[in-house]
Amino acid sequence: MIMATSTTTIPAIDVEKIRQQFPILHQQVNNRDLVYFDNAATSQKPLVVINALIDYYKGYNANIHRGIHTLAEKATKAYEETRHTAKDFINARSVEEIIFVRGVTEGINLVAATYGRAFIKEGDEIIISQLEHHSNIVPWQIVCEEKKATLKTIRVNDQGELDLDNFKSLLSSKTKIVSVNHASNSLGTINPVKEIIRMAHEVGAVVLIDGAQAGAHIEIDVQDLDADFYCLSSHKMYGPTGTGILYGKKILLEKMPPYQGGGEMIKDVTFEKTTYNDLPYKFEAGTPNIADVVAFKYAMDFIKELGKENIGAHEHDLLVYATEKVKAIPEVRLVGTAKNKVGVLSFTVDGVHPFDIGQMLDARGIAVRTGHHCTQPLMACFNIEGTVRASFAVYNTKKEIDQLVDGLTRVINFMKK
Amino acid sequence: MSINEVQDEIISDFSLLDGDMEMTVFYIMELGQKLPDMPDNEKTEDNIVKGCQSKVWLTADLENDKLFFKADSNTAITKGLVSLLARIFNGQTPDAILNGDLYFMNKIGMERFIGTQRSNGFAAMIKQMKLYALAFKTKMEVKS
Numbered sequence: 001m002i003m004a005t006s007t008t009t010i011p012a013i014d015v016e017k018i019r020q021q022f023p024i025l026h027q028q029v030n031n032r033d034l035v036y037f038d039n040a041a042t043s044q045k046p047l048v049v050i051n052a053l054i055d056y057y058k059g060y061n062a063n064i065h066r067g068i069h070t071l072a073e074k075a076t077k078a079y080e081e082t083r084h085t086a087k088d089f090i091n092a093r094s095v096e097e098i099i100f101v102r103g104v105t106e107g108i109n110l111v112a113a114t115y116g117r118a119f120i121k122e123g124d125e126i127i128i129s130q131l132e133h134h135s136n137i138v139p140w141q142i143v144c145e146e147k148k149a150t151l152k153t154i155r156v157n158d159q160g161e162l163d164l165d166n167f168k169s170l171l172s173s174k175t176k177i178v179s180v181n182h183a184s185n186s187l188g189t190i191n192p193v194k195e196i197i198r199m200a201h202e203v204g205a206v207v208l209i210d211g212a213q214a215g216a217h218i219e220i221d222v223q224d225l226d227a228d229f230y231c232l233s234s235h236k237m238y239g240p241t242g243t244g245i246l247y248g249k250k251i252l253l254e255k256m257p258p259y260q261g262g263g264e265m266i267k268d269v270t271f272e273k274t275t276y277n278d279l280p281y282k283f284e285a286g287t288p289n290i291a292d293v294v295a296f297k298y299a300m301d302f303i304k305e306l307g308k309e310n311i312g313a314h315e316h317d318l319l320v321y322a323t324e325k326v327k328a329i330p331e332v333r334l335v336g337t338a339k340n341k342v343g344v345l346s347f348t349v350d351g352v353h354p355f356d357i358g359q360m361l362d363a364r365g366i367a368v369r370t371g372h373h374c375t376q377p378l379m380a381c382f383n384i385e386g387t388v389r390a391s392f393a394v395y396n397t398k399k400e401i402d403q404l405v406d407g408l409t410r411v412i413n414f415m416k417k
Numbered sequence: 418m419s420i421n422e423v424q425d426e427i428i429s430d431f432s433l434l435d436g437d438m439e440m441t442v443f444y445i446m447e448l449g450q451k452l453p454d455m456p457d458n459e460k461t462e463d464n465i466v467k468g469c470q471s472k473v474w475l476t477a478d479l480e481n482d483k484l485f486f487k488a489d490s491n492t493a494i495t496k497g498l499v500s501l502l503a504r505i506f507n508g509q510t511p512d513a514i515l516n517g518d519l520y521f522m523n524k525i526g527m528e529r530f531i532g533t534q535r536s537n538g539f540a541a542m543i544k545q546m547k548l549y550a551l552a553f554k555t556k557m558e559v560k561s
Contacts, residue, residue: 030438031438353491355494359494360442415446
């Protein structure tokens with residue numbers, strides 16, 4: 001995550017210039033300048049993305065693929081351009097491997113409901129980890145229940161890192177699917193997914209990577225990782241809500257049954273038999289979320305132009321700064337201290353409930369997340385109800401972290417009275 | 418004091434905070450800290466108010482035909498909020514509580530600082546208090 005050392009000291013990221021591209025950041029909340037530290041939940045959108053949405057609706061809104069008129073042609077072209085951008089963004093082999101979905105949750109559900117239903121049999125095993133978001137737990141529970149398969153979980157250590165020895169001991173010829181995240185939404189841990197994929201492939205299992213917390217922060221190369229499936233959510237990558245990508249290896253996508261039936265996903269329909277469309281359309285039933293997909297391209301271009309290495313270095317810098325400052329408060333307990341982390345700082349405060357901290361910080365215009373972050377089993381592992389989570393994006397600054405620390409100190413001092 | 422007199426007192430107290438969010442939150446937490454302790458043996462699963470995101474325990478006792486509530490919460494702000502309700506309803510008859518119209522929330526602009534999720538939780542607390550009032554009213558009627 002640390003930027004390669006260079007002889008120049010000029011920062012690769014001009015935060016002030018970047019902030020100018022995010023209109024939402026320039027407002028007051030409760031009479032104070034907004035500090036937005038809930039980026040792991042959703043990131044804010046730059047003007048290029050907002051304008052792309054406006055341009056689409058103002059200039060060329062039309063249903064795609066079937067129309068022959070000019071607007072339909074223009075919309076289709078823009079929609080498919082995003083697919084090309086996405087292919088390059090994650091280094092997929094072809095655009096046929098890029099399926100547009102609503103986000104990571106739908107991507108995982110799609111694989112569980114199609115690949116899972118078709119290929120999981122009684123007695124098979126699916127492995128996830130204790131670090132997973134509910135959306136990478138529940139779809140597999142549904143498959144396991146239906147197919148009488150077993151769901152196993154990779155243990156985390158006290159730092160919040162996956163225990164690969166434990167993973168190794170869970171793997172066997174019964175293992176059919178392994179599904180883990182690239183980075184944890186609750187703790188920020190970056191998982192050694194390349195190694196996990198290699199180990200899973202040795203026993204013949206396919207691997208899905210939940211990339212929700214990686215998309216805007218870590219370089220993704222699905223070929224280098226050798227991932228079988230990889231999911232991304234646009235809205236956590238400076239893009240619109242309601243769209244995302246499921247990458248799947250063509251050989252796997254081809255043998256999977258369709259997910260939903262409807263328009264777009266068919267070749268021919270008679271009342272006797274329907275033949276399905278080719279990839280990727282086989283998995284895109286109905287009119288898709290055209291506008292958001294079109295604008296998603298601009299979000300990926302925005303990330304590419306800044307460079308993930310530069311973004312990662314800036315966020316790492318913020319994380320190190322915030323960790324040092326927050327750790328210095330005696331009442332604070334950090335949760336998740338992995339060596340390799342994205343910009344997520346999770347902590348608890350002795351004697352103060354996370355909800356109270358969240359509300360107090362909001363009163364000072366600071367947006368953080370509090371609670372279990374949709375990872376209740378993980379919270380149970382650490383024997384806590386939840387945490388306070390500050391998560392950073394490319395537009396955040398050290399001055400904002402100082403505001404967070406200041407707010408936190410005020411709450412703690414008040415509660416000590 | 419009547420339910421409305423207590424509400425008016427609360428409205429007047431909050432008006433001194435001048436709408437400053439941080440001061441308001443601190444004040445609510447202070448109110449919670451002043452709430453008499455609830456014995457641990459009453460913090461049971463049965464006494465938890467359903468529909469609240471935080472844990473809220475609530476019990477009620479009848480003394481001389483008047484209701485007295487005890488409450489606690491695992492979060493300071495919620496404890497402060499439930500303390501406002503206890504202040505309004507404590508020492509009132511079941512009938513007064515059942516017919517009580519809680520207008521203070523709008524007057525102090527509560528929706529600004531409790532948000533949608535807490536609003537639902539707050540409504541659940543009020544409902545639970547009214548259910549206690551109804552239960553005691555029924556009990557009193559059976560007795561007489």
